[in-house]
Amino acid sequence: MRITDSFPALEHRNFRLFWLGQMVSLIGTWMQNIGQGWLVLELTNSSFLLGLISAVQFLPMMLFSLFAGVIVDRFPKRKLILFTQSSFAVTSFILATLTALKVINYWEILILALINGFLNTIDVPARQSFIIDLVGKKDLMNAIALNSAVFNAARIIGPAIAGILIGKLGYAICFYLNSASFIAVIIGLILITVEGVTPKLKDAKTRIIEDLKDGMTYIKNMPVILHTILMIAVLSTFSMNFNVLVPVFTKNVLHREATGYGLLMSAMGIGALIGALTLASISKRGVKPVYLFAGGIGLGLFQILIGIQNSYTLTAFLLALSGWFMVTFTSSANTTIQINSADEFRGRVMSVYSLVFGGVTPIGSMYAGTLSQRFGPHITFIVSGVIAMAYSFYVLSRYRKIFSA
Template sequence: MNAKVEALGRRTFASLRFRNYRLYFVSQIISFSGTWMQSIALAWLVLDLTGSGTALGTVLAMQFLPTLLLAPVGGLLADRFEKRRLIMGTQTVAGLLALTLGVLTLSGVVELWMVYVLAAMFGTVTALDNPSRQTFVMEMVGTADVGNAVTLNSVVVNAARVIGPAVAGVVIAVFGVGECFVFNAVSYVAVVIAMFLIRRDELHAAARTPRAPRQVRDGFRYAWSEPILRTTIVMLVLIGTFTFEFSTTLPMLAEFTFGAGPTGLAVMTSLMGAGAVVGGLAVAATGPPTPTRLVAVAVGFGLAVGAIAIMPTIGLVYAVMPFVGVASVAMIAFSNATLQLHSDPTMRGRVMSLFSMALIGSTPIGGPIVGWLGDHTSPRVALAVGAVGAFAAAAYGWSQLLRQQDAAVPMAALEPAT
């Protein structure tokens, strides 16, 4: 029995045997805790300034629109340059932006237009940063362990979702939202230090792509020409646009449906994060992702989000949130690993920029739609639309599986690129 438990532990935490990944792992816990604190504080700041779900959705759109527009550029940079240095630069700039927002808020001069501008600047940094951070995981652990590392990275994000909102709820109640922005600024220092300590001779660095014309367009064409990449990205577009809008739907549900305030929002977000941590650890112990499992997870995601939409009390919402977390982390981990494993190394940065565009860059479209629905109908309707989006993604993925089977080329049988 002990031997089985030890073997399970080794499979679950396999990537942590790499020193570089351990440094990265710890720094991400600190950094993402600050990010989640800022996310809660930003939502509350906007609602305090405007009382409008539409304004909240617009701020999120301003934050994520640059990803829709600039992620391919970030992907090309990741393919061309040293990812470690790129990450150090983007994290430093993000920290300075968080500090600026904190100073403006603490001084009492912050206005909505300032939030819009800073949100857009945050989004620009994220667009250039995400492809490098996504693909740097593979450089730290290699192809064989990338699925495990990606999943553990998702666990980090969601562990921070437990820590960050819980701390943010206390900080906002006792001090205010400005202190959350300042803490987030400090948290970026952990990532910069980790990047300094990374041993470059232990990295599995891919060959850098030389400068050539039409490289961004070539990345789009490559991803669309590969069935498993195309199917995964389309599923992510649907789910990213309508389902992963929790930064808009949960604050509205907490405030306008249940009157639970920032504490209720923090509890919902923390419970979702706790479920994602448990689910992520379970996923980390499994084998490589398959398209069938990705479709099944999309169905589960839709069921969980749909359940939140119809829960009559906030206590029942709390009970369902961990299941939303499990489904969300499985969706992100399976799709991320699928794209990385099935991408040509020279195209991996550009493919992962499409991952960012589909999951994050879709928010400028979905955020205002979901916010408008919440304002003019109810937050429950906005959540129900998210459930429908997940079901639509599952239906599309299943139809592509059937098409591949009819063509006698099962998607699950495709070999990962090396």
């Protein structure tokens, strides 16, 4: 049995190039995420200021995602992604150098996070809507699940490496390695032979608002897309704030240092990786709403369980299960939206997806950071889990009305 029998997206040369480049780059990204979060805590000892970093990083996405979708629908996606990935390499190098020279301050991390936020506003919808151009609709769910798999494999490897390197060599090495890792994805993009879309430059200045309105009207008239997006918005805001909650929980509740934090995030990555590979292996069965609802309910349940205990080992196990159900939910939601989107609206639809998936992070980060500062991460995990379960059950109760429209 060939590997492509289970993972047919890998039969597409362009997707293989993109996927392998992402595999290297994402390990570096997770190393920087872990290093940056722990560095902020060391500099400030404040969960609120840690949440503020995350909020600022996603603020541009919240404000400008809808306009970014119009840009993605007008210009070649490959060239847009080349620009954003190259720029990420530069910002990582700056962060690494400032840290190595021991002149890094909180406000400098804040500014670099904001710059990365603007880059992500274009990068995320461009990458998400580029996948279908690489594999087509038939293998889309498989490709999305494989992307989730490589993302979460990186979540295992990156934090574990970062935890060791921080303890041995400091923070700067993590940021330098992240900067270098973008070379792999840039080479892959250069070798890819499709652009993603033919540029539509006619009336570029006068049609932006009209194009934006057309995209919003299209989403409004597609109940499956609309309600899936709303479900992502709620769970992203209140239940996917692990980058804020886990380091605070690790330090203040479990009383562990950077290595312990890195291993916990790796445990979550293991669960997410298994979930992604499971979803990829059954992708030939098609997109099934049961995956969407099971993912949302399971995510909420295991967050509640994290909040009612204080064992390091049990936390690692529960984070692994949280990762499994989170990736099941997000991959199913992404596929459901793209499969039901017309080609000419996909950039705008995925920009709204980016808005509710990452753009609400400033709200979610401030919610998690503030609630954790006031009541502790225990209570925040429990409240987040209750919200995720409650809204998932609400959408499930309206299943026939939404998915048969």
